[in-house]
Each structure stands twice: as structure tokens, then as C-alpha cells.
Amino acid sequence: MSAKIRLYVEHPLGQGQSVPLTREQAHYLFGVMRLSVGGQVALFNGQDGEWLAEVIEAGKRGGVLSCVEQSKPLQLPPDLWFLFGPIKKARTDFIVEKAAEMGAARIMPVQTEFTNSERIRQDRLQAHAVEATEQCGGTFVPEVADLQRLDRVLESWPEGRQLMFCDEAEVGSALRLAGNETDQPWAILIGPEGGFSERERARLAALPYSHVVSLGPRILRADTAAVAALTMWQQALGDWV
Amino acid sequence: MSAKIRLYVEHPLGQGQSVPLTREQAHYLFGVMRLSVGGQVALFNGQDGEWLAEVIEAGKRGGVLSCVEQSKPLQLPPDLWFLFGPIKKARTDFIVEKAAEMGAARIMPVQTEFTNSERIRQDRLQAHAVEATEQCGGTFVPEVADLQRLDRVLESWPEGRQLMFCDEAEVGSALRLAGNETDQPWAILIGPEGGFSERERARLAALPYSHVVSLGPRILRADTAAVAALTMWQQALGDWV
Structure with a gap:
């Protein structure tokens, strides 16, 4: 039935x-x-x-x-956080929809130096995550967190969690793994429109748990980048294969 | 400058x-x-x-x-066709936008057994491809073809062109290549809402040039599937790495 x-x-x-x-x-x-x-x-x-x-x-x-x-049965997604810089309203809704469909476990809007938004409607974004889960056949609804400053998130970063940092200024970097990262929790970070500041890029690239990847030679809109990054991760480390 | x-x-x-x-x-x-x-x-x-x-x-x-x-300089994308079943208007616009951003060379709306649309506004979709190219920094604008019946497209399929067939009823199939397909032209096919009919699936899977892949355990909206499929292909065979 x-x-x-x-x-x-x-x-x-x-x-x-x-x-x-x-x-x-x-x-x-x-x-x-x-x-x-x-x-x-x-x-x-x-x-x-x-x-x-x-x-x-x-x-x-x-x-x-x-x-x-x-x-x-309940199907839990992989332990994957999805961090993004919110952009104008409709596109932010899309990003949340895509992250839920693509199987992120937690969706975290973060304020970066080039992020325009000072606040988000968490309730509204959570409703989009619910709707996307209804539509995609999932049984787990990712939590949408409140807007936090990226530097604060990095200050209290949990030990062992790996970070796939999608840097649009980077060209030709695939996700390269040493092997032991496959058992660990992960996070993906994509930038807001306008990308990251030089200071942020340098800090992010230097983190011992960060893995810098490129999303190709064209500049992707943030909602496109969300799906591309999640595809890359799910194929390499997630529940796709 | x-x-x-x-x-x-x-x-x-x-x-x-x-x-x-x-x-x-x-x-x-x-x-x-x-x-x-x-x-x-x-x-x-x-x-x-x-x-x-x-x-x-x-x-x-x-x-x-x-x-x-x-x-x-002019940067030509890989020789990749992107075939999809058009859906309701706004989402079809998104699919064309995504395919252009992700570097498809030719965008081809196809009518399948479960496609609702009888026609498309080719001029409108072409304008979306132009706008996406303006936005993503590309120098080549993919042509959006007129709506054609999928069976007709398959009847006149060019010799040697490989097909990545994204079958949502399939689970856990990655893109596996024998090796010689890397030098050949390709096409990607994603289904409309409701997927493909059994007859279509059987025919598509049996084509000597088709490669069946899965886009994960959740059912993706067509515009999400477009980006996911193009990411998978660009990473394996395209201009991403």
C-alpha cells in the first residue's frame, strides 16, 4: 500500500x-x-x-x-552540516530546499563579511525544509539553525568535524581525502554572493580540518553551488553510492 | 581592467x-x-x-x-547536451538557468510519456540561458532547442555520443566508465516529474550508448536533479578538474 x-x-x-x-x-x-x-x-x-x-x-x-x-523505516542522513551565507529571500529559500532534498542533517545560515542579511526568518526557512522533506520522500527533517557569525561558528568548531570549503576563487581542486576522514562528521561551507573576503579565505584554508574544493570554472549562483557541493560530497562520502 | x-x-x-x-x-x-x-x-x-x-x-x-x-578568450564548454522533460513554468526556467551555469553546450527540452507540457516558449528559455551566461562569467551561450519527442531524438541519435541516463528508480549506481568514453561527446537525460514510464526506462537502459546512474536515495526536484547530474558529469568528464 x-x-x-x-x-x-x-x-x-x-x-x-x-x-x-x-x-x-x-x-x-x-x-x-x-x-x-x-x-x-x-x-x-x-x-x-x-x-x-x-x-x-x-x-x-x-x-x-x-x-x-x-x-x-527512519532513514537518518549522514552527519553533515550545511553552512551558507544567506542571500536575497527567494534564493535563500531555494538553498534551504536544496540542502534538505540533498540530505544535509543540519542547515546553518552564517553571516560572513560579504553577507548582506543581518537576520533571517528561521521559522520560514524551517517550513521550507519540512516541505522539501515531504516532497523528496525523506523521513528526517533537517534543523535550520538561527543565523550565526561565521567566525563564532569556527571558534566553537567541534573536534574532528571536517570542513569542505567551496572556494569560488579556487580552480580545479577536487575533494581529495587521506582516508581517515571518511568516518568523521563533516560540514560543507559555500559563500554568499560576492564570495569570501581575503581574510576569511586565508583563515578557512589554514584550518587543520578544512578541505578546499573548486566548483568549476564558472561562477555559480548560491543555490546552484549548494546542490553542486552536496552532490560532490554525497558521491564521495555520503549515502549516494 | x-x-x-x-x-x-x-x-x-x-x-x-x-x-x-x-x-x-x-x-x-x-x-x-x-x-x-x-x-x-x-x-x-x-x-x-x-x-x-x-x-x-x-x-x-x-x-x-x-x-x-x-x-x-572564448571558452567553449565540453560537447555536452542536456536533455530534460519540461515541467511547470518557473521550474523549467530554473532548469535552463542551471544547465547554462553548469556548462552544458546544448539544452534540449524533450517530451516524454509523463511530460505535461505540449509546448515551451523557446525564445523565453533562450533568454534565460543568455542571462545565466551573463551572470556566471561564461563566454559561450548554449542553444536552447525546440521541444522534441524523446523517441524521435533517440531515433536520430548521433553515432558515438554517450548518454548518462539519470534514472530515479535506480539506486546506488555511480557513473562507471570503461575508459574510451572520455574522448566522446556526451548527453545527460533527466526525467520529468513522475519519472519515466516502464517502457521508456527499458528502452533507455538497453541503448548501447547509455550509462544508467542514480542521483541518490531521495527523489529530487527536476531543477535539483539538473545540477546534481551536471556536477556528476563535470567532475568525471568535464571541465571542472
Whole structure:
């Protein structure tokens, strides 16, 4: 059995479990998608895998689903952080969408010297990560962190975590690994529009855990660079192969 | 010397060459970007590389630039076709933008069994390819072909051109090469929303020149898949490393 509608809920899922719907979810399922009692939905909450559920009550302001069977186990992504400099609104939304689809475990907007944004709408970006997960069939929703200064993030960098630093001023550097980095947690960092400052580049390249890579000879938009960098990493170290 | 504004023109470029502007280009340079006589622009036409040019006449309805010096030679991309099933409008625009940024030489919308679109706006998509090339610093503009049926394209497939077929029903297949494919022209094919039909998948997998690859365990939106597939190819066979 399978259901085409996938819905993220903040409620435990399990055999026979009843799941109450918010007003918004009820509107989506019964108003927009025209489901009624007996209709099927795939639910996930980021923790219990994906469950096939059936509508047992449908109303304008709410409703109840009941879990029938688990349709997918929880699939955790690799322990990968995705750091990026936020740019203008629509493109930042895209970056979060892409990072969720491509299987980042944690999405971290960082303020660099050339970042325009002073703040982000964390709730809005988190909603984009949820929507992307609903769409791509994933069972884990990456957390979108609040905006932090890049230098602060580097000051409290966890021991052992490797960093793939995508430097657009670099040409022709592939991801080269000594071998022991494959078992370690990782992070990817892509720059904002305008790239990194000279000071930042020098600091980033000198970090003992950083691996400088090039994303080709053309200058990529930040949302394109996000997918390219995540592809490179997933192919070499992640869950793609 | 370098100029921040890059403009595509349909005019020969060369030492001392005068380049007349269309009304639209004049509006952009003098109205929007506030350039005046003596201002600098980087021009490219897809054939003569990039030229630094100076404004010598500026008007509301037109103007003239004069080429000062070549700032970049013509850089041709690898001989790579990018085939995709068009989807709803905004995402199709993105796919063309991404393919141009990522260095495809020819962009070919194809109609598959599950493609919704019966037609595309070729002129509009070509304009997106031009804009992406202006933005990414490229000197070659990929041609966007008209919509063709996938089966027709396969019937007249050129001898020797290899095909990287991105099959979302496939899991864990990397691009594996025997060795002699590296000197040959290539094409990439990604599916529309809903993927390929069983009949299409079987036919595509059986082609002697096709190489089936997986784009990971999550289902990617078509514009994400475009960048992921192009990254995979550029890293293995293209101009990235």
C-alpha cells in the first residue's frame, strides 16, 4: 500500500496511533486535496519513519488520522552540516530546499563579511525544509539553525568535524581525502554572493580540518553551488553510492 | 581592467569595434545601471570571447560602445547536451538557468510519456540561458532547442555520443566508465516529474550508448536533479578538474 500525499506531523507515530490534525493540516487534506474519511496519507515526524495512515474524522477545522502500518523505516542522513551565507529571500529559500532534498542533517545560515542579511526568518526557512522533506520522500527533517557569525561558528568548531570549503576563487581542486576522514562528521561551507573576503579565505584554508574544493570554472549562483557541493560530497562520502 | 556589468550582444567584437545598442540594452545600461559616457561594460557574443568596452554615446533609445581590449578568450564548454522533460513554468526556467551555469553546450527540452507540457516558449528559455551566461562569467551561450519527442531524438541519435541516463528508480549506481568514453561527446537525460514510464526506462537502459546512474536515495526536484547530474558529469568528464 502506498499513499501519494506526504505530511509532516509533530506527533508520535506507531501502530494504531491516532493523530489529531491542526486546522491548517485539515484545510490542506480535506479542502485542497479533497480527502475524506477512509482516504490515505503518508505521515512522518522525523523520528518514527513513515506511516501509512487513514482518515477517521474529517472536519473543516480539524480531523483525526489513524496509523495503519509503517511504510518506511527512519532513514537518518549522514552527519553533515550545511553552512551558507544567506542571500536575497527567494534564493535563500531555494538553498534551504536544496540542502534538505540533498540530505544535509543540519542547515546553518552564517553571516560572513560579504553577507548582506543581518537576520533571517528561521521559522520560514524551517517550513521550507519540512516541505522539501515531504516532497523528496525523506523521513528526517533537517534543523535550520538561527543565523550565526561565521567566525563564532569556527571558534566553537567541534573536534574532528571536517570542513569542505567551496572556494569560488579556487580552480580545479577536487575533494581529495587521506582516508581517515571518511568516518568523521563533516560540514560543507559555500559563500554568499560576492564570495569570501581575503581574510576569511586565508583563515578557512589554514584550518587543520578544512578541505578546499573548486566548483568549476564558472561562477555559480548560491543555490546552484549548494546542490553542486552536496552532490560532490554525497558521491564521495555520503549515502549516494 | 575589469567591468562588473556583463552584457550579451549579437554583434562582432574586436579591437576598436563599435557596438550599437538596442533600445532595451540602452535602457538597462543608462536607465537601470546609471552608466554614462566613459562607463565600462564587459561584452560577449558567444564567439569572440569577452571584451571590455567603453560607452561612447548614451541615449534614451540607444547608444554605442567601443571595444577596448579582450578580457577573456572564448571558452567553449565540453560537447555536452542536456536533455530534460519540461515541467511547470518557473521550474523549467530554473532548469535552463542551471544547465547554462553548469556548462552544458546544448539544452534540449524533450517530451516524454509523463511530460505535461505540449509546448515551451523557446525564445523565453533562450533568454534565460543568455542571462545565466551573463551572470556566471561564461563566454559561450548554449542553444536552447525546440521541444522534441524523446523517441524521435533517440531515433536520430548521433553515432558515438554517450548518454548518462539519470534514472530515479535506480539506486546506488555511480557513473562507471570503461575508459574510451572520455574522448566522446556526451548527453545527460533527466526525467520529468513522475519519472519515466516502464517502457521508456527499458528502452533507455538497453541503448548501447547509455550509462544508467542514480542521483541518490531521495527523489529530487527536476531543477535539483539538473545540477546534481551536471556536477556528476563535470567532475568525471568535464571541465571542472
